[in-house]
Amino acid sequence: MNRLALLSALTLGLLSFNPVNAAVIYAGKEKAIAVCSHCHGMIKPSVDAPFPSLAGRDLTYLKSALAQYRDKTRKNDLMNALAGSLTDNDISNIAAYYAGLKIK
Amino acid sequence: MKTIKRNLSPATLTRLAAALLLPFSAFAAPTDGSKIPALYQENCASCHGADLGGFIAPALNADTLKGRSLTSLRTLTMAGSFDTLMPPFYGRLADDDIRGLVSYLKATPKQANPAWTLEDIKASVKVYVKDESTLPAKPTYQIDDINNIIGVAARGKYGRGEGSKAVFINSVTHQVIGEIPTGTAAHIIDYDPANPRWAYVKNDSAELFKIDLYSMQIVRSVKTGFNGPSLGVSRDGKYIMAGSYVPHNAVILDANTLEPLKTFELEGIDPDGKQVSSDSGMIIGTPFADIFAIALENAGQVWVVDLKEGFPVTRIENVGRHLHDAFLSHGGSKLMVASYDDSIVTAIDLKDRKIIKKLEAGCVPHVGGGSVVEVDGRTLGFGTNFGDCDKMVVSVWDLDKMEVVKQVPVSGGTESPAAHANAPYVAVDIISKDRRARTVQLIDKKSLEVVKTLDVGGHAYFPEYSADGKFLYISAGYNGDEVVVYDSNSLEKIASIAMESPAGIFSHGRVRYMTRGLSPDELTKRDGDKGAK
Numbered sequence: 095m096n097r098l099a100l101l102s103a104l105t106l107g108l109l110s111f112n113p114v115n116a117a118v119i120y121a122g123k124e125k126a127i128a129v130c131s132h133c134h135g136m137i138k139p140s141v142d143a144p145f146p147s148l149a150g151r152d153l154t155y156l157k158s159a160l161a162q163y164r165d166k167t168r169k170n171d172l173m174n175a176l177a178g179s180l181t182d183n184d185i186s187n188i189a190a191y192y193a194g195l196k197i198k
Numbered sequence: 199m200k201t202i203k204r205n206l207s208p209a210t211l212t213r214l215a216a217a218l219l220l221p222f223s224a225f226a227a228p229t230d231g232s233k234i235p236a237l238y239q240e241n242c243a244s245c246h247g248a249d250l251g252g253f254i255a256p257a258l259n260a261d262t263l264k265g266r267s268l269t270s271l272r273t274l275t276m277a278g279s280f281d282t283l284m285p286p287f288y289g290r291l292a293d294d295d296i297r298g299l300v301s302y303l304k305a306t307p308k309q310a311n312p313a314w315t316l317e318d319i320k321a322s323v324k325v326y327v328k329d330e331s332t333l334p335a336k337p338t339y340q341i342d343d344i345n346n347i348i349g350v351a352a353r354g355k356y357g358r359g360e361g362s363k364a365v366f367i368n369s370v371t372h373q374v375i376g377e378i379p380t381g382t383a384a385h386i387i388d389y390d391p392a393n394p395r396w397a398y399v400k401n402d403s404a405e406l407f408k409i410d411l412y413s414m415q416i417v418r419s420v421k422t423g424f425n426g427p428s429l430g431v432s433r434d435g436k437y438i439m440a441g442s443y444v445p446h447n448a449v450i451l452d453a454n455t456l457e458p459l460k461t462f463e464l465e466g467i468d469p470d471g472k473q474v475s476s477d478s479g480m481i482i483g484t485p486f487a488d489i490f491a492i493a494l495e496n497a498g499q500v501w502v503v504d505l506k507e508g509f510p511v512t513r514i515e516n517v518g519r520h521l522h523d524a525f526l527s528h529g530g531s532k533l534m535v536a537s538y539d540d541s542i543v544t545a546i547d548l549k550d551r552k553i554i555k556k557l558e559a560g561c562v563p564h565v566g567g568g569s570v571v572e573v574d575g576r577t578l579g580f581g582t583n584f585g586d587c588d589k590m591v592v593s594v595w596d597l598d599k600m601e602v603v604k605q606v607p608v609s610g611g612t613e614s615p616a617a618h619a620n621a622p623y624v625a626v627d628i629i630s631k632d633r634r635a636r637t638v639q640l641i642d643k644k645s646l647e648v649v650k651t652l653d654v655g656g657h658a659y660f661p662e663y664s665a666d667g668k669f670l671y672i673s674a675g676y677n678g679d680e681v682v683v684y685d686s687n688s689l690e691k692i693a694s695i696a697m698e699s700p701a702g703i704f705s706h707g708r709v710r711y712m713t714r715g716l717s718p719d720e721l722t723k724r725d726g727d728k729g730a731k
Contacts, residue, residue: 135679142290144290
């Protein structure tokens with residue numbers, strides 16, 4: 095591929111690509127690995143675990159629940175502690191990651 | 199699995215600790231103190247040791263927990279430890295029980311090695327299928343070649359429970375064909391080299407299951423000890439040998455009935471001249487002869503057991519300090535044994551039953567199943583090293599000349615190499631405890647350089663090629679909860695198979711090529727050379 099073709103391909107790629115969504119899910123996955131997956135799993139929680147599955151849950155619900163845990167308007171020692179340090183962006187990203195998962 | 203006894207490293211859970219620091223007026227002894235040891239055995243022992251002495255997880259006793267606060271231990275137990283297999287027990291154990299457990303562990307010394315005798319083993323045999331002639335004559339599912347089966351040891355999040363199972367996959371279609379519940383975490387899977395229908399699975403509480411792969415069910419089981427990962431099957435498929443950390447013994451079983459035939463107390467004089475009682479390291483059967491080889495971890499000896507009347511033992515002493523695992527080459531006549539504390543791999547000739555040479559490795563060599571590849575007329579052995587140190591390498595040796603060819607720089611500690619005669623790369627799992635743990639690096643067989651790094655996710659480990667060499671399977675373990683399949687050449691992600699905390703991956707193809715990377719034809723040729731026995 096010559097330079098010009100490469101450049102136009104790149105430009106086209108940039109134009110047709112929605113950077114916001116992709117970045118959100120990727121960043122959400124990173125946060126989920128670090129903060130949520132230990133209990134809720136990356137895909138689903140352990141069959142032996144008392145923790146709810148998050149995959150495929152409603153995006154708005156996930157966001158509001160996380161925000162409530164962070165703001166301690168919903169009480170749970172463990173969740174208040176874990177969500178306490180999340181930013182609004184983190185919450186949107188994590189919610190986008192889990193809401194977008196499809197369980198087979 | 200990295201089975202090493204180490205001390206508990208302080209977890210970075212300050213944020214949680216602060217939040218969970220509820221009033222801790224008195225860590226009062228639980229009202230019913232007697233149930234705590236049982237709770238430990240039911241929830242903790244399969245990883246931390248029935249004797250509180252550690253197994254795949256740290257020892258938890260008065261000695262190792264000295265100076266640790268009860269609050270931080272309670273927090274760690276509740277929340278689990280990120281980047282390890284320690285799960286959160288929040289919601290699984292009552293807070294009072296967690297308090298009781300940590301108090302008990304802080305106050306209790308490591309227990310004496312409990313006995314588990316031949317009679318105990320015999321009494322533990324369970325028969326699930328009485329009449330094996332009722333089993334189907336061929337697989338009850340579609341599969342072209344039984345060697346296409348790949349078995350995965352799924353640990354389950356809690357190291358026990360419904361998530362703990364051996365999962366069998368058709369490595370052509372990447373579909374699950376069978377799941378065998380194992381109670382506690384499945385650790386090792388071995389296959390009968392003589393009869394394709396049998397597989398043997400050992401779990402983290404040293405229970406051994408005889409599996410009929412045709413009908414995907416347990417036929418028999420036996421408890422060989424309290425824990426210990428080692429397991430070998432003889433070349434004729436008639437005998438099994440299993441070894442334990444607790445207690446310090448190994449047992450030869452009749453593979454057909456799982457009845458114990460002889461136990462071996464593992465003890466001997468270590469390389470520093472001290473008489474020691476020893477954990478059982480790897481046990482291996484070989485296509486070379488009717489023998490088992492067993493590594494005595496602490497005694498630094500390799501014993502060769504002849505599979506004949508009385509099972510006589512030849513002791514090879516002074517092999518190394520803290521032996522662990524090993525792999526075979528040259529038709530199974532040469533055994534390469536990893537020695538943690540000397541940073542060497544010792545080559546042993548199983549014919550003469552003598553040490554050939556001690557070869558330099560990296561820091562803390564852990565060869566996993568090892569890999570041997572034939573490249574440009576040379577037989578190259580690959581050994582991983584799981585220590586974190588300045589010199590992070592994968593060792594490559596010329597196994598004909600028994601010399602070091604290269605120490606290939608990699609990005610971290612490694613636990614297990616995978617190779618296949620038809621695949622261009624030797625895959626090694628980086629296990630260093632940070633983002634690197636998500637990756638697997640690929641070493642080009644010819645150039646002996648790392649040419650690619652795969653970001654697999656989870657704690658990526660135990661790579662394994664399918665029997666045809668077309669696909670590379672990798673466990674995204676710990677919290678990754680999937681096995682990821684790559685095309686061996688393009689390294690594109692082909693499939694994902696969900697399961698809880700997958701660990702070791704074992705291809706049935708191993709019975710054909712003995713050590714991963716060798717061609718099945720090579721083994722046949724060498725078999726021919728020495729003549730059928």
